[in-house]
Amino acid sequence: MEWDWEFVRQIMPTLIEGLKITILATALGAVVAAVIGLVFAILRMTAPKPIARATSFIVEFIRGTPLLVQLYFIFYVLPDVGIRLPALVAGVIGLGIHYGTYAAEVYRAGIENVPRGQWEAAKATNLTARQTWIHVILPQAIPPMIPALANYLIAMFKETPLLSAITVLELMNQAKSIANSNYRYIEPMTLVGVFFLIMSLISVVFLRWLEERYSRVEQR
């Protein structure tokens, strides 16, 4: 089997269509994960006991089951109770909730790592709860979180091909459909790999930059 540049040129536009959906799914999934993660973390740390317990259980449950199973559930089972989501929305929600539980743990660890003395000092200097969070706790909690969150973002990006199982026409699915009609896997699959590699490398560079920037704030 030989590499055919002509074929590459021919399939590029289709793959780029798929790449757009992949990036869109990752971006939306990241937003959902960030928000849901925060909600989970806050519920677990500050809500009354029974709610905090229930939240812990849900988080453990979601973390302990495979994303693919969750996607199938959202896509194929929820319509039975009348919730019919379009494929991409189902995918984004699946990714968002799954990675939200991981993000929740990161948030929790970040916040709990702020020394108790900081809370006490804030109280002693008569800061309000709002001031305590914004000026004392979060500026110390967020920078250590960034590398961990970034890892999850890249992991999530690389998990998006799972969405092809619920008929989202993302990069992997487009490549499969090209391979299906041309009986060639080498070019489409290599290009999928290359696209993912390029995107991951770019995100790594960007996240390094973010990390440095935030650590500088901390030192200031």
Add this chain to the structure above:
Amino acid sequence: MKLRDWMAMAAGATALMAVAAATPATADENKLDELKEQGFARIAIANEPPFTAVGADGKVSGAAPDVAREVFKRLGVADVVASISEYGAMIPGLQAGRHDAITAGLFMKPERCAAVAYSEPILCDAEAFALKKGNPLGLKSYKDIADNPDAKIGAPGGGTEEKLALEAGVPRDRVIVVPDGQSGMKMLQDGRIDVYSLPVLSINDLVSKANDPNIEVVAPVEGAPVYCDGAAFKKGDEALRDAFDVELAKLKESGEFAKIIEPYGFSAKAAMSTTREKLCAAK
């Protein structure tokens, strides 16, 4: 790691891939002897009854594997080992040497004939639609789906129906690739797709299993001819294909062929009244 190191790694990986890609595939001269020695032939199937089916106990049946098993037995290959594959992945899998033959109801179409060596026809069937009761969108052909901007069709990835829909001009985003029969029915029931298209016998099998009064079948689809499949072999394995054909012809003549496929609902006469040449030349 610095950016430059990353780039070097990427370049190294690309070079490796290029080397792997350049290694030529060797064609086997005595494929049949090899299979005899091995004791089994690896076939690709799709789990789409009645063409191919895998029972709850893991036993492979269906008309296509049954015919293949019988023919291979007569060739001196004791058994067949089946692996389930997506339609679109079968031909690349065959070319990559993962299967020795495809016996899955992969209908002969000119572009497939160009990619693989087909045996003489085995199973023939027309195309059908499963859709909501009363056919609310009035869909009777692939062209009707192309003309209705709201109609979405589900079909197996890389299957004949997907190709027919795309050829009829249905845009890619309205051709939903359905992973398997059950998901297809579910998506139809949930209203994610308006039409689920498969060969007549497969649709009938699924619809009768689903037992849903809100689903009806349109068969045959207007403008789509009757297609026949054959066992597909790798290009270069023509000797094996020819040996397969000889035994298949004997099987057809003795009437045993009809005995195998007719309980599944296929017509032996349809397969025997046409040839590979005709089907491969057909538009």
